[in-house]
Amino acid sequence: MGEAEETAEKVGIGQKIVFGLMMAVAAGVYYIVFLNWVLMVPAQNLPYPYK
Amino acid sequence: MKINHRFSIIFPIIAVILAIPMAVWAGGGGGGQFYSAGYYALVIETGLVIGAIFLGWLIKEKMGIHIPKLIQFPFLWAMCYVALRVILQPPIPFSLLAMYMGVCTIAILLYCSLTVDSWKDFSHPIAVMLREDHAKAKLSRYATFLIVPGLIAAQTYNQMLPSFGEPIELRTVHPAPPASINVHKKLVTLQTAENPFRIGDDGEYLKVGDESKYFGQNAWVDDAPKFLQQVKEGGIVFFGTAGCFFCHGDNLDGKGPFSFAFNPIPANFADPGTISQLQETFVFWRVAKGGPDLSREAFPWASAMPPWEKHLVTNEIWKVIIFEYWHTGFFPRTWE
Amino acid sequence: MSITRNGKKEKIGAMLLLSMMAMLILLPFAPINVSAQEEEAAAEGAEEATGPEMAKDVFYWDANGDPWEGPVSGPPAPELVYPDNYGTYGNFQSRTLLWISNQQHLYFGSFVLAVPMFVWVMELVGVVLYRKDPKLGKKFDDLAHEMMKISLTAYSVTAILGGVLIFTFLALYPGFFGYLSSIFKPVMHIYALLFILESGVLYVFYYGWDAMNDGCGDWKYGHMAIGTMLNAIGIVLMVMANTWVAFMQSPSGVDAQGRFLGDIWKVIHTPLMVPIVIHRILGNAAFGGGVVAAYASFRFLSAKTPEEKAHYDWMSYIAMFMGVLALIPLPFAGYWLMREIYAYRQQMGITLMGGLLAWVFIMQATMIATLFITVNYYLMQAMGRMPGYERYAPAFKWILAILVISTISWLTPHTLVMTPAELKAMGGAQHPVVGNYGVMSAKNTAINTMITTTVLTFILYQRSNINIKVPWAWKGNLFLIFLFVGAEINILFLGIYGYYIPANVRIGLSVPQVASTLTCLFVGVPVNTKMLKGATQIAPIRWGKMSVRGAYALFLLAVAFTWTMAVMGYLRSSVRLHWHVNEILRDNSPWAFTNPLGYAGNINSLNVMLFWTMLLFVFWLSALSAKKAPASVEEGAGVGKAVPAGSH
Amino acid sequence: MAKKKSAYVVVFKVAxxxxxxxxxxxxxxxxxxxxxxxxxxxxxxIDVNNITPDELKVMGESIIFGSNDPLGVLAKGEGPIGKGQCPLCHRFFMEQKADRCPNLLALPKPDVDDPLLKLTEEARSHERVKESRYEEFKELHKDGEKNSGIVPHAETGGQYLIESEYCPNCFVVMGFGLKGTNDTVSPMPIINKPPILLADTEIVAVVSYLQTRDGDMNLWTAKDSWEEYWGRELVSEAGEEEEVAPVAAGPPVALGSETPEQIVQKMTCFACHKIPGISIATTGMIGPLLIEGTNSPNRIKSAEYKKAVKDGKAHATTARGYVIESIMDPGAFIVPGFADDMLKDFKHKFTVSGLDVLVDHLMAQTVETAIADGLDRLPNEKEGSILPPSGEAKLDTGKPLTNGAG
Incomplete structure (x- = not known):
């Protein structure tokens, strides 16, 4: 984040918040929906030594 | 060189994130035991840690006082020791403490040598003490060469001093249960038996894990679901018929009024290492047969648990087990 | 060399040649199967009148689910008797002697197998870079050449140790060795022949280096083809040696009495052979990286000139990087091997994880914690040579704090050793706070956090002397923050959630946990690398300015690799318990017991010490020859010029 | 910039x-x-030719428990576990906790409803083969059980015990199968295969222990059951002739290598019994005439014998078993008209194969061989004389028995 100031164009804080929210939603969708929900279901049937 | 301090803010945040689960686990371990004394203690301790970090930041950045790493080293070490030896309650065994302090010592050494500057900070005073020839350095040199061997000598003396501690007994706390037990002339096969009162609203057997919907609900209302009615009856056994609470405590935390008379003390059901690690049938065996039926490796005489089959009927035992799991919010272990 | 650059056609030709050569080395396998079948057919023909004696395989099943039957083609496993079939040297434990000679041979063998892999990659990198930046390309090429030189001396040591090992076998375990060689005799011969072939290719590869070096021309590709062959032969050699070990652990292709059933492939392809081989190739690569890094660190410490220092600093970094790259998939290979062991014999799995050998895994946990902390520490030290790292330095202590908290959780045993007084004070065998860290949920969380943190350190390392210029930098940074924080929250959430659900559901949590970690690695690092495109350096990397502590950290890393290899080897070997060949050939010597962990630790330390002492000799030898070749010093000086480090 | 330091210093520091x-x-x-x-x-x-059933039992005990004082080991707080590892899962003593597998208690559990738990393992084994579930297992494994290739075919309790060691899946006691297999797959390993890997003779020793752990030597059929089950002779795996018989001291012992004549001489049977085919045994007047080919099938059906079984004294179910019982435990059943005079120490004096030799001989003796040798029953045998001129007796020797019983 610190480096951002050194780039040519300035980025407004509002823009950052909007993008941050987008990212937060994306992370939430990825981690919770994809990893935890989609992956966990087949993982229940893993054999030893996962048990 | 511009130093980016904002960057380092993320890490205290992560540290706090790490601290919260610690607090949750410690606060009676899961199951909504958020009101136990341990929870508050850990909240306070977490606050202390954050406060200490803040204090360090104030001293360094705001007041501009630089504390050399050589001073920080013993200070941090002592902090770790106090945290692990004094604040962390109940006290952990020495073997564990030694391991933790070993890790901490290495970690603090690494901390002191992380960057070129910090290593200089740490090692420069030592180099001065060893090398320089002015009076101050000489004095510290002599002091060091007296104190260090002195400490070693004291340690040696302590080691050699004969002590009269009890021998280490590796008592098995949860020994392997028998395959079957005979309660009230009925054979109960522990591997296959099911709690007859683990039934849902539909009257079917309630799968382990599904009872969570009843957690936190009031079992003492008249129109409570069937499961909660069993819980209530189990509670009546716990606090009335059998009086389990005298030893196992009102909060099922093993701190009942009689508990301090026993060694080992009564089991703490709120601890995630007890009933949540055991099958319901194992608990049934323990309640029904008590200490006398423990195997030799578990030292049958080292448990004051009475064989409750002599005082309770089978159904009461099953009900009180339902109650214990419901109250602590744990799930029994399942066979697969 | 005055060979001009060539077009694509020639490149394709070179690659074809290369793959053909690679195919060639597979040839020795072809006649084995054919001859085995011929023998089988001949045996059937000859014994048609009486019918060949058929016996049931101990492992393989046919399509109907019945044991596969093959013609008996070998003697049964002998019943070994102690003084007759075993040799001794005085009062020494024969087993320990064999252990030591085996381990030494294995160390050197792994080393000479791993180094050509590195050399190949380095050479390839050099060739690729040569187009854009001939100097940098040359630098990598020289690095590869130097590594090869170390390997050359080590190669002869490996051969000598192999001889010692065989003599030790013949002297101390003649009965066992006789049985094993009766089964593997064709393979053993091919092994010996391949070894000779390997030597030839190695010498051509090494001594042809300069002659075939034309930057990135045809000759260079030809040289790389030889390198490919060298690696292919090396891997085949290792696979062959591994099949013997795999056969000892999980025999197949023989009947219950140990009689060979005529199909050599079934003996080679034992139930555990593939996972063991994969696990060992990865382990070798990590180990090789560690050893080369230690070599470079040693040269770094004893360097006389800044140029030399810069060169070895750089070399140690590259080697460490390669080693860690191989380290990351290793746990997954380990899981797979473990799973196969459970599938093969559940009893064996239980002996490993919960029985006799369970404490070895505590030791392994310690070693893994050591490895990760050391890698992080080294990267932090290495950042000392990158001007601009000060921006990130305040983060180091927090990274360290996370690592230490994870380590403490990772190392907390489930069963505590304590006195009755301590038991009473604690109020039960489980500590209400610490007890939470002794279970699987906490351990998975800890190790995933440690790996994620290591990835983070690496990202910081990548950008420590860089000012990022891409216009979307702020987006990239936000993305990385959410990636890492999200991953960590998810890992923690799953870890905590594991306490609230029944054990059978909890098992499934480890998969999304690991997936979170891997996301950080495989998404975070590429995104960060992309961000570095077109960036300006605050100042070039000052190679050679790394702190001495960084070099010592690399030594620790290398020793930890070697030691982990030793302790896991002890584990793999011990799980056979009192069998030479599991359930086929019993160990009837007085040393059939399984040594306690402490004894194994002492022997492992002794082995590692021996190995490094010998390796020091090898290093010293290669340094000697370096003195005679001033050309390489000049090249080193050139490197120094390319990277203006001395001026600082 | 770099300090000039010797390489040796670096080596030393690194070392x-x-x-x-x-x-x-x-x-x-x-x-x-x-x-x-x-x-x-x-x-x-174990050389079965040179060992008595009693010693076989002791050997079985040490294979199971790793000690011949399992209770003493238990009292010390340790687990008595020998190479057979049986007590890991089976319960042999009330003091022991393990019962992942069916109990093998010597004493029945009287306070349990399950009828099978009211028996000892020896008695239970006879019940098992009669269970209808056993027939189901026969049907299930009619093509041979997968792991061992054995088709369940035990007919007697002894054979059942043998079978369950070689093929645990051939019969799985209700409630003791692997979870989810509906009690068709046993958690027990095949005992003659790794990791336990007991030799055939060792398995016979273990079964001997199970059958005779109460001290009732007459219940012992292990070796016979093994041979009946497998239809071949139990070959001693000792193989080495120099192996000294472990029963060197003590009274003379009947060996399998001896002829019936030698055994009868050694054991002094001739002092009391007349035995056809044995030249020295023609004068004995204290015990019955030993024509067991004729006698034992009738005796075992007799009302007196049934009473003895009911009283828990006698246990034989086959004619041959009756003969063995009469030698090993003479007090189990006294032939009407005789007194309990026979020496009681023969169970220590016969090797397994020595006993075989003698029993084989006795079982081959019938009325005809007795007549051929000119021997007759004693007057106090109620079957009466077998010699002519009363030709009727020759035709139906069984008649007097049933008459007597009535």
């Missing part, structure tokens, strides 16, 4: 650092709990 690390690792391993895994003892060579 120091290495020693420190390695010492640390080694010290840590030594600090962790130490467990040494000892190899189980190698298979014990």
């Amino acid at each position: 120091l650092w290495y020693s420190f690390i390695l010492g640390g690792f080694a010290a840590y391993t030594n600090w962790l709990p130490q467990i040494r895994g000892d190899a189980p003892e190698a298979a014990e060579a």
Whole structure:
């Protein structure tokens, strides 16, 4: 984040918040929906030594 | 060189994130035991840690006082020791403490040598003490060469001093249960038996894990679901018929009024290492047969648990087990 | 060399040649199967009148689910008797002697197998870079050449140790060795022949280096083809040696009495052979990286000139990087091997994880914690040579704090050793706070956090002397923050959630946990690398300015690799318990017991010490020859010029 | 910039650092709990020709418990577990906790409803083969059980015990199968295969222990059951002739290598009995005439014998078993008209195969051989004389028995 100031164009804080929210939603969708929900279901049937 | 301090803010945040689960686990371990004394203690301790970090930041950045790493080293070490030896309650065994302090010592050494500057900070005073020839350095040199061997000598003396501690007994706390037990002339096969009162609203057997919907609900209302009615009856056994609470405590935390008379003390059901690690049938065996039926490796005489089959009927035992799991919010272990 | 650059056609030709050569080395396998079948057919023909004696395989099943039957083609496993079939040297434990000679041979063998892999990659990198930046390309090429030189001396040591090992076998375990060689005799011969072939290719590869070096021309590709062959032969050699070990652990292709059933492939392809081989190739690569890094660190410490220092600093970094790259998939290979062991014999799995050998895994946990902390520490030290790292330095202590908290959780045993007084004070065998860290949920969380943190350190390392210029930098940074924080929250959430659900559901949590970690690695690092495109350096990397502590950290890393290899080897070997060949050939010597962990630790330390002492000799030898070749010093000086480090 | 330091100093420092690390690792391993895994003892060579059933039982005991004083081991707080590892899952004593597998208690559990738990393992084994579930298992494994290739075909209790060692899946006691297999797959390993890997003779020893652990030697059928089950002779795996018979001291012992004549002489049977085919045994007047081919099938059906069974004294179910019982435990059943005079120590004096030789001979003797040798029953045998001129008796020797019983 610190480096951002050194780039040519300035980025407004509002823009950052909007993008941050987008990212937060994306992370939430990825981690919770994809990893935890989609992956966990087949993982229940893993054999030893996962048990 | 511009130093980016904002960057380092993320890490205290992560540290706090790490601290919260610690607090949750410690606060009676899961199951909504958020009101136990341990929870508050850990909240306070977490606050202390954050406060200490803040204090360090104030001293360094705001007041501009630089504390050399050589001073920080013993200070941090002592902090770790106090945290692990004094604040962390109940006290952990020495073997564990030694391991933790070993890790901490290495970690603090690494901390002191992380960057070129910090290593200089740490090692420069030592180099001065060893090398320089002015009076101050000489004095510290002599002091060091007296104190260090002195400490070693004291340690040696302590080691050699004969002590009269009890021998280490590796008592098995949860020994392997028998395959079957005979309660009230009925054979109960522990591997296959099911709690007859683990039934849902539909009257079917309630799968382990599904009872969570009843957690936190009031079992003492008249129109409570069937499961909660069993819980209530189990509670009546716990606090009335059998009086389990005298030893196992009102909060099922093993701190009942009689508990301090026993060694080992009564089991703490709120601890995630007890009933949540055991099958319901194992608990049934323990309640029904008590200490006398423990195997030799578990030292049958080292448990004051009475064989409750002599005082309770089978159904009461099953009900009180339902109650214990419901109250602590744990799930029994399942066979697969 | 005055060979001009060539077009694509020639490149394709070179690659074809290369793959053909690679195919060639597979040839020795072809006649084995054919001859085995011929023998089988001949045996059937000859014994048609009486019918060949058929016996049931101990492992393989046919399509109907019945044991596969093959013609008996070998003697049964002998019943070994102690003084007759075993040799001794005085009062020494024969087993320990064999252990030591085996381990030494294995160390050197792994080393000479791993180094050509590195050399190949380095050479390839050099060739690729040569187009854009001939100097940098040359630098990598020289690095590869130097590594090869170390390997050359080590190669002869490996051969000598192999001889010692065989003599030790013949002297101390003649009965066992006789049985094993009766089964593997064709393979053993091919092994010996391949070894000779390997030597030839190695010498051509090494001594042809300069002659075939034309930057990135045809000759260079030809040289790389030889390198490919060298690696292919090396891997085949290792696979062959591994099949013997795999056969000892999980025999197949023989009947219950140990009689060979005529199909050599079934003996080679034992139930555990593939996972063991994969696990060992990865382990070798990590180990090789560690050893080369230690070599470079040693040269770094004893360097006389800044140029030399810069060169070895750089070399140690590259080697460490390669080693860690191989380290990351290793746990997954380990899981797979473990799973196969459970599938093969559940009893064996239980002996490993919960029985006799369970404490070895505590030791392994310690070693893994050591490895990760050391890698992080080294990267932090290495950042000392990158001007601009000060921006990130305040983060180091927090990274360290996370690592230490994870380590403490990772190392907390489930069963505590304590006195009755301590038991009473604690109020039960489980500590209400610490007890939470002794279970699987906490351990998975800890190790995933440690790996994620290591990835983070690496990202910081990548950008420590860089000012990022891409216009979307702020987006990239936000993305990385959410990636890492999200991953960590998810890992923690799953870890905590594991306490609230029944054990059978909890098992499934480890998969999304690991997936979170891997996301950080495989998404975070590429995104960060992309961000570095077109960036300006605050100042070039000052190679050679790394702190001495960084070099010592690399030594620790290398020793930890070697030691982990030793302790896991002890584990793999011990799980056979009192069998030479599991359930086929019993160990009837007085040393059939399984040594306690402490004894194994002492022997492992002794082995590692021996190995490094010998390796020091090898290093010293290669340094000697370096003195005679001033050309390489000049090249080193050139490197120094390319990277203006001395001026600082 | 770089300080000029000798390479040796670097070597020394690095060596120091290495020693420190390695010492640390080694010290840590030594600090962790130490467990040494000892190899189980190698298979014990048992020569069935030179051993008495009693010794076989003792041997079985040590295979099961690793000691001949399992209760003493239990009292010390340890688990009495021998190379057979049976007590890991089976319960042999009330003091023991393990019962993952069916109990093998010597004493019945009287306070349990399950009728099978009211029996000892020896008695239970006879019940097992009669269970209808056993028939189901026969049907299930009619093509041979997968792991062992055995088709369940035990007919007697002894054979059942033998079978369950070689093929645990051939009959799985209700409630003791692997979870989810509906009690069709046993958690027990095949005993003659690794990891337990007992030799055939060792398995016979274990079964001997199970059958005779109450001290009732007359219940012992292990070797016969083994041979009946497998339809071949139990070959001693000792193989080595120099193996000294472990019964060197003590009274003379009947060996399998001897002829019936020698055994009868050694054991002094001739002092009391007349035995056809034995030249020295023609004058005995104290015991019955030993024509067991004729006598024993009738005796075992007799009302007196049934009474003895009911009283718990006698246990034989086959004619041959009756003969063995009469030698091993003479007091179990006294032939009407005789007194309990026979020596009681023959169970210590016969080797397994020696007993075989004698019993084989006795079972081959019938009325015809007795007549051929000119021997007759004693007057106090109620079957009466077999010699002519009363030709009727020759036709139906069984008649007087039933008459007598009525």
